[in-house]
Amino acid sequence: MFKRRILIGAAALMLAPGVAFAQETVKIGLVLPMTGQQASTGKQIDAAVKLYVAQHGATVAGKKIEVILKDDTSVPDVTKRLAQELVVNDKVAVLAGFGITPSAMATAPIATQAKVPEIVMAAGTSSITEASPYVARTSFTLAQSSVPMAEWAFKNGIKKVVTLVSDYGPGIDAEKSFTEKFKADGGTIVENLRIPMRAPDFAPVLQKVADAKPDALFVFVPSGTGAQFVKQFVERGLDKSGVKLIATGDVTDDDQLNGMGDAVVGVINAHNYSANHNSALNKSFVEAFKKANGGLRPNFMAVGGYDGMYLIYEALKKTGGDANGDKLMAAIKGMAWESPRGPISIDPATRDIVQNIYIRKVQKVDGELYNVEFDTIANVKDPVKAAKK
Numbered sequence: 001m002f003k004r005r006i007l008i009g010a011a012a013l014m015l016a017p018g019v020a021f022a023q024e025t026v027k028i029g030l031v032l033p034m035t036g037q038q039a040s041t042g043k044q045i046d047a048a049v050k051l052y053v054a055q056h057g058a059t060v061a062g063k064k065i066e067v068i069l070k071d072d073t074s075v076p077d078v079t080k081r082l083a084q085e086l087v088v089n090d091k092v093a094v095l096a097g098f099g100i101t102p103s104a105m106a107t108a109p110i111a112t113q114a115k116v117p118e119i120v121m122a123a124g125t126s127s128i129t130e131a132s133p134y135v136a137r138t139s140f141t142l143a144q145s146s147v148p149m150a151e152w153a154f155k156n157g158i159k160k161v162v163t164l165v166s167d168y169g170p171g172i173d174a175e176k177s178f179t180e181k182f183k184a185d186g187g188t189i190v191e192n193l194r195i196p197m198r199a200p201d202f203a204p205v206l207q208k209v210a211d212a213k214p215d216a217l218f219v220f221v222p223s224g225t226g227a228q229f230v231k232q233f234v235e236r237g238l239d240k241s242g243v244k245l246i247a248t249g250d251v252t253d254d255d256q257l258n259g260m261g262d263a264v265v266g267v268i269n270a271h272n273y274s275a276n277h278n279s280a281l282n283k284s285f286v287e288a289f290k291k292a293n294g295g296l297r298p299n300f301m302a303v304g305g306y307d308g309m310y311l312i313y314e315a316l317k318k319t320g321g322d323a324n325g326d327k328l329m330a331a332i333k334g335m336a337w338e339s340p341r342g343p344i345s346i347d348p349a350t351r352d353i354v355q356n357i358y359i360r361k362v363q364k365v366d367g368e369l370y371n372v373e374f375d376t377i378a379n380v381k382d383p384v385k386a387a388k389k
Contacts, residue, residue, distance in 0.1 A: 025064045026093045026323045028312060029086030031079055031107070032122075033099040034071035037198060040224045040255050041099040042071065045121050045305035047293050049096075052309035055288070060313050061321030068092065072103055079103035080110065087114045093323035094119060096308055100197075100222065101125040101169035108132035115325035117315075117332065121308040122223075122301050125169035126384035129352045134325060136332050136351040138311055138344075139304035140272045142170045142220060143177035143383040145248040148357045149218065149270040150181035152375070153246055158215045160188045161246075164205055165220045167194035174220035174248060177383055190214045200225065202232040209243065210236060216244040219251050223301055226251040227260050234263040244268070249371060252362055254299035257369045267362045269371065272355050273300040273341040276370035285340035300341075307339050311346070343379075352382050 030049060032042035049067060058065045068090055072079040079098070086092045087110060095111060096119040098104035104123040108131035111118035120128055120137040129135045153161065163178055165171035171194065179189050190212045193205045200221070209217050217238070221229050229251060233239060245264075249271020252264060275286050275297050285306070289298040298306075311332060316323065318331035329351075336345035342356040357380045360371035 024062075025066050026060070026316065026321070027066045027068060027090055028094045028096055029083065029090060029092035030067050030069045030097045031072050031082050031086070031095065031103070032069065032097040033074040033103075034069070036073040036075075038074045038099045038222065038224050040253075041122055041301045042097075044255060044299050044301040045097060045099075047289065047296065048298065048302040048305035049309055051289055051292050052306050052313075054292070056309075056313060060316045061319070063316065063321040063323070065313075072099075074100050074103060076102040076106040080106040083107040083110045087116055092116065093325075094312055094328070096312070097121055097305075098123045101128060104128045104135070105131055105169075108135055111135060117325055117328050119308045119311060121304040123170070124173070126173050126382050127169070129350055133351075134329060136311065136329070136346055137353050138307040138346075140300070140353065140355070141382040141384065142174040142248060144272065144355070144357055144380050145270040146174045146178040146220070147181045147383045148359065148377045148380070149246060149248065149268075150178045150187075151185065152268070152270065152359050153216060153218070154182060154185040154187045158187070158244065158246070160190050160214045161216050161218050162190050162193060162209050162212050162214045163218045164193045164195065164202075164209065166197045166200065166222055166225070168197045170222070171197070171220050173384065178218055195221075197222065200228070202229055203236065206232060206236045206238060210238060210241060214243060216246050219245065219247040221251055223250050223253045223255070223299065226253050227256045230260045230264055234261075239263050249273070249300060249360065252360075252371055254297050254371065255301075257362070257371070258297075260369070262364075264362045264369065265364065268359065269362070270357055270359050271300060271371070272357055273303045274358065274360055274371040274373055275299070276365065276372055277341060277358075278373070279340070279342065281338060282340040298340075303339060303341050307341075307344065310337060310339075311335060347381060350382065350385050352385065354379055354381050356380065
């Protein structure tokens, strides 16, 4: 028995250097939909994360960075299981990604219990950052785009609107924030229409729009679904009916815009990022992203992933490489920097992103379709949280 104890003790000593080495590596669990309906979101964010690491190196403050990618197929139960495995088995210091709101919300209790920061790079429902004190966001909220879109619409002669949104958290946020602002300015909402997020069929609701004859149709559908919506909008003849199409930028996603055809030329939308954004930093980002990904154009999801990595890297620099969750969250709050999308910061009170929102028009530029910015609303905080104060 005595000999066996000595052997076990020796084995433990032999493992000790390995344990010490493991602590020199900061692991980031990247949970994304790499397959399924939101696969384009996963592809964009994964590519942006890889680009950031390639440009800035895999060592920060003396610590090696290891990114562990997991495909959750946008199924929240799968997201939760993967996040738990990443925390318990892989000992990740940070959880990141999250293509849709239900996935981000499913992970929040794990982030709280493990005291592991959850960096939301995609999902856009306002309440996500309220689900855990360990959540911070580098993407957007739907209200940030919907309120400026409502304001622009009324100022530009649109008086009657039908809203059409996907029936889940971000869609409900978009509908509510657009409707409240548009009505407050003096506009009329003819009808609020909702469609299932998964396997949506737009034909029946588009017929209702045609029958209602509004001045405009305001739309939010998640990234990856916009092309299908535009196709059915054109098939129903609504593009020639006099009903203006206004939207959040998810609908005219840079990733899919060229495939939508000339039917989307002239669509007015509001969002936080366009690949056509006129800054030296963005031009450099777009060029590098395309070069690394076979000509793929980055979209707003890519910039959310790229900025998410900036946030993690800079937080680690501030803590001197200490990956303690509380120290990282303290470092994250109030951080401000220049992104490919423009100036951004993390609101220290809400841990949500503050950013410019751009009013854009889909136009042809050098033979390609782009969201061309023509107006800027600077430093927009999440309007839903602002209204609660």
